[in-house]
Amino acid sequence: MINSSLKQLSTALAAKQVSSVELTQAYLDRIDALNPHINAYITLDPAKSLAQAQAADAKIAAGEAQPLTGIPLAQKDIFCANGWRTTCGSKMLETFIAPYDAHVISQFDAVGAVNLGKTNMDEFAMGSSNETSYFGGVKNPWDTTRVPGGSSGGSAAAVAARLCAAATGTDTGGSIRQPASLCGFTGLKPTYGLVSRFGMIAFASSLDQAGPMAKSAEDCAMMLNVMAGFDSRDSTSVQREKEDYTRGLAAMQADKPLQGLRIGLPKEYFADGLNAEVAKVIETAIAQYQALGAQIVEISLPNNNLSIPVYYVLAPAEASSNLSRYDGVRYGHRAADYTDLLDMYMKSRAEGFGAEVKRRILIGTYVLSAGYYDAYYLKAQQIRRLIAQDFTEAFKHCDVIMGPAAPSTAFKVGEKTNDPVAMYLEDLYTIAVNLAGLPGMSIPAGFVHTTEGKALPVGLQIIGNYFDEARMLNVGHAYQQVTDWHTRMPEGI
Amino acid sequence: MQWEVVIGLETHVQLQTKSKQFSGASTTYGAAPNTQACEVSIALPGVLPVLNKQAVDCAIKFGLAIDADIPPISVFSRKNYFYPDLPKGYQISQFELPVVGKGTVTILVPASKNTEAYEKVINITRAHLEEDAGKSVHGAVEGMSGIDLNRAGTPLLEIVTEPDMRSAAEAVAYAKKLHELVQWIGICDGNMQEGSFRCDVNVSVRPKGTEKFGTRREIKNLNSFKFMLQAIEYETQWQIETLEDGGTIQQATVLFNPDTGETRAMRSKEEANDYRYFPDPDLLPLAVTAADKARVMADMPMLPQALQAQFVRDYALSSYDANALTSSKAIADYFIATVQAGAEPKQAANWVMGAVSAKLNAEEKSILDSPLSATQLAALLKRISDGTISNNAAKQVFEAMWAGEGEVDAIIDAKGLKQVSDTGAIAAIIDGVLAANPAMVAEFKAGKEKAFNALVGQCMKASQGKANPAQVNELLKQKLSA
Incomplete structure (x- = not known):
């Protein structure tokens, strides 16, 4: 049952082959057994989860079930959930109990999904390995000496180790797609504005976007159906008609279901910096796409190499301001002893934030300060527009863009913690997508075997045009109909 | 040496909206602390601002009333600084692109010992939307400071002038005119005690006849016209004396102490914050279309300047009289009602601006509380023009009517003031x-x-x-x- 698709679970629940309480308890038991080795969850509250499961069973019994009713999901600890401790991976919010629901949480509540718990993450979503979490690093279920990627590392490990049916994540520079690649599952970052940010703790507001993390494209489509939609509480939420992202997934039975699809391969994604074995996996996957009828178009994203420097100006600038509210005055960590107001601010923030968060607050404060603003922030905004234009130009010649989601497979715990720039390069293929506001997704495309005999997953990234999620999910689904990478799960955790 | 003072004003006008600038929390004054602080007001993790359209309409209304440029796009920015009553650690304001651009306000400076009354055009640089901070409360809890976030997020329109004023009297005349205008168009309740209308005054001095501005000091948070006059006069004198004694003026923010009548520096420029303004990524640029302007315009009362022109044209009043009679909507309404009740316009103007205003000033009353109605005043004026009483006798009758002794004819009879015309x-x-x-x-x-x-x-x-x-x-x- 734990390796079932959402559709299978939904059917089983509807047919009363299993109750939501049983299913939830099964996952809770598995979490009990495995989470100590993985550290995927920060907060569990079985009583709350089971109460939700009970309510879901009642809903099913009353014939009011929807596709995700009763299905146990893991929620990244960046989403405020009423009554749940919501830490964002930080000591600053170690004791913060959210008094309200994020839009994403209330959407899942409304359909009767079960919240299994809050998953671990890099502190305030700042990191690519989950090692900046105040609650300890998350281990990659495929090799527990390695990182799961970040920042949605807890959700990633939970999906990979089958500690939930599916999970939510957020992606500011690759935080859904890179861990999806490193942990071997399907993760989608939607178009900026498709999923409301209300109640999602802000890192970099113009880049943050919530999305599903699940086993397959089909599961992601079912999740996105619940998550997407206009919300008047988020001014950047886009007002457009709701679509059914599962439409057309089942219809794909033809011999060449992707006949006519033009796949753009950016030459910059296959240049220096890409691990050779990862490149091989990606090339094989693309050959598979050709076999499905797609045609290959070589494209260029000439400004891609600027995406990391641009990101590390803009994201910290926004973060430095977004994180100002954690001042020890109203909630969150406050230093025990202080002499005056300034001392309280300084000690509370010095104690409450970890090193990476402090580094980014410093960078952000610097680039926004008088005399530097034009040279850094304004310049970065200009280049951001150029990066977006690169994609606009590219999509004149192709329907989707493909490439690796991460430059390498999962790296060892501690390997990059002392080299922030090496860590930042993890997002070389994902960040430009956030800067442009486009949707991007990573699907399992194969494995690279280590000398220690471990199989490490590799993700294929699929980038679509604005609001083209339905097509991307179709493209992912077609591949998953003829491959089984997405059904593989780690053993012997 | 002859000195000249140069004054510019920044006025924070609290907009009359039901809810806050970026959330649905109520803006009612005087509620128990923190009872009007929703999750957005207290800046919980994850909350987002949503712009109050009513506040935008208020800003557009003001822009139209001062004949200002209203650009198609304006931008909200974050002004970053730490303070306990600023829950987000930044204030959402407008920086480079404000909602209202350049406009003008024509003021009426009253006569003084040395000068005749005159009109002057004050240039408005800009007006922008922003949110108010909360309030620190000292002394409510022994040894601690409290924070009340009821006011946090209340919508404000900050109106900035060019440094066009050359005396404390001009500055006060401008402030009064603005105060009346924002009430006239219904965007502010004008309550200065409750902080709905607060002025920051930039003051500098320079040798008369020179072009270059002196270094300015900013007097913060003046909430009465009387204090404003005192503060500017004191500050001007202090700057002149400092310069004449060979000193220099340092740019600074100063506070006025009503008890001593003095201004004192609170922080110097060196200590000033670097606010690190940048466009707020949580809010889209604000678009104002021609249709928006037309919609707001349809809801606009006749503006003082239009009414003024009408008085000059229809009643043959002087521009000065017309300006004075439109200094507030209540005065204009009273005057119009007097004329409509049959009074001759010029005579009505003289009495409204003369005897009635003097009485109201002496008793510190608004014309809305005048014991003499417009109809009663018209009846009195009729007895002058039909020769029943002389102008002198009319003054006695006026006093009696004001004191509530009865209607005009009864008082004339009782006092035996009827003119002998036989x-x-x-x-x-x-x-x-x-x-x-x-x-x-x-x-x-x-x-x-x-x-x-x-x-x-x-x-x-x-x-x-x-x-x-x-x-x-x-x-x-x-x-x-x-």
């Missing part, structure tokens, strides 16, 4: 006066014009002030030349 009776009085004052008559006949006035005076005295002076004049002239 030719026979007046002729008899004149005859008596001429017989009793042969010396004066002789003087007049010898060519002394003054003697005529003295004889008129005697006649009026003899009639106990009741004789119609015009008739006395005429009859006396006839009799003396006979």
Whole structure:
């Protein structure tokens, strides 16, 4: 049952082959057994989860079930959930109990999904390995000496180790797609504005976007159906008609279901910096796409190499301001002893934030300060527009863009913690997508075997045009109909 | 050396909206601390701002009222600084692109000992939308400071002038005009005690005749016109004395102490914050279309300047009188009601700006609380123009009516103030006066014009002030030349 698709679970629940309480308890038991080795969850509250499961069973019994009713999901600890401790991976919010629901949480509540718990993450979503979490690093279920990627590392490990049916994540520079690649599952970052940010703790507001993390494209489509939609509480939420992202997934039975699809391969994604074995996996996957009828178009994203420097100006600038509210005055960590107001601010923030968060607050404060603003922030905004234009130009010649989601497979715990720039390069293929506001997704495309005999997953990234999620999910689904990478799960955790 | 003061104002106008600038929390004044602080007001993790459209309409209304540029796009920015009553650690404001651009306000500076009253055009640089901070409360809890976030997020329109004012009187005249205007168009309740209208005044001095501005100091948070006048006068004198003593002025923010009547520096420029403004990524640029402007315009009352033009055109009033009568909507309404009740416009204008205003000022009353209604004033003026009472007698009747002693005719009767207009009776009085004052008559006949006035005076005295002076004049002239 734990390796079932959402559709299978939904059917089983509807047919009363299993109750939501049983299913939830099964996952809770598995979490009990495995989470100590993985550290995927920060907060569990079985009583709350089971109460939700009970309510879901009642809903099913009353014939009011929807596709995700009763299905146990893991929620990244960046989403405020009423009554749940919501830490964002930080000591600053170690004791913060959210008094309200994020839009994403209330959407899942409304359909009767079960919240299994809050998953671990890099502190305030700042990191690519989950090692900046105040609650300890998350281990990659495929090799527990390695990182799961970040920042949605807890959700990633939970999906990979089958500690939930599916999970939510957020992606500011690759935080859904890179861990999806490193942990071997399907993760989608939607178009900026498709999923409301209300109640999602802000890192970099113009880049943050919530999305599903699940086993397959089909599961992601079912999740996105619940998550997407206009919300008047988020001014950047886009007002457009709701679509059914599962439409057309089942219809794909033809011999060449992707006949006519033009796949753009950016030459910059296959240049220096890409691990050779990862490149091989990606090339094989693309050959598979050709076999499905797609045609290959070589494209260029000439400004891609600027995406990391641009990101590390803009994201910290926004973060430095977004994180100002954690001042020890109203909630969150406050230093025990202080002499005056300034001392309280300084000690509370010095104690409450970890090193990476402090580094980014410093960078952000610097680039926004008088005399530097034009040279850094304004310049970065200009280049951001150029990066977006690169994609606009590219999509004149192709329907989707493909490439690796991460430059390498999962790296060892501690390997990059002392080299922030090496860590930042993890997002070389994902960040430009956030800067442009486009949707991007990573699907399992194969494995690279280590000398220690471990199989490490590799993700294929699929980038679509604005609001083209339905097509991307179709493209992912077609591949998953003829491959089984997405059904593989780690053993012997 | 002759000095000249240069003054510019920044006014924070609290907009009359039901809810806050970026959330649905109520803006009602005086509620128990933190009872009007929703999750957005207290800046919980994950909350987002949503712009209040009513506040935008207020800003557009103001822009239209001062004939300003209203650009199609404006941008909200974050002003970053730490303070306990600023929950997000930044204030959402507008920086580079404000909602309202350049406009003008015409002020009326009242006459003083040395100058006649005059009109002056003050240029408005910009007006932008922003949110208010909360309040620190000291002393409510022993040894601790409290934070009340009810006010946090209240919508404000900050209106900034060019440094166009050259005296404290001009600055106060501008502030009063603005105060009336924002109430006139219904965007602010004008309550200065509750902080709905607060002024920051930038003051500098320079040798008269020079172009270059002196270094300015900013007097913060003046919430009465009286204090504003005192503060500017004190500050101006202090700057002049400092410069004349060979000192220099440091740019600074100063506070006015109403108890001592002095201004004192609170922080210097060196200590000033670097606010690290940048466009707020949580809010889209604000678009204002021609349709928005038309919609707001349709809801606009007739503006003071239009009413002024109408007074000049229809009532043949001077521009000065028309300006004074449109200094507030209530005064304009009172004046119009007086005229509509049958009073002659010029006469009504003189009485409204004269006797009525003087009484209201002396009693510190608004015209809305005037014990004399416009209809009653019109009735009184009618008795002057129809010759029933003299102007002098009218003043007595006015006082009595103000004191609530009754209606105009009853008071005239009771006080016996009716003018004597009976030719026979007046002729008899004149005859008596001429017989009793042969010396004066002789003087007049010898060519002394003054003697005529003295004889008129005697006649009026003899009639106990009741004789119609015009008739006395005429009859006396006839009799003396006979």
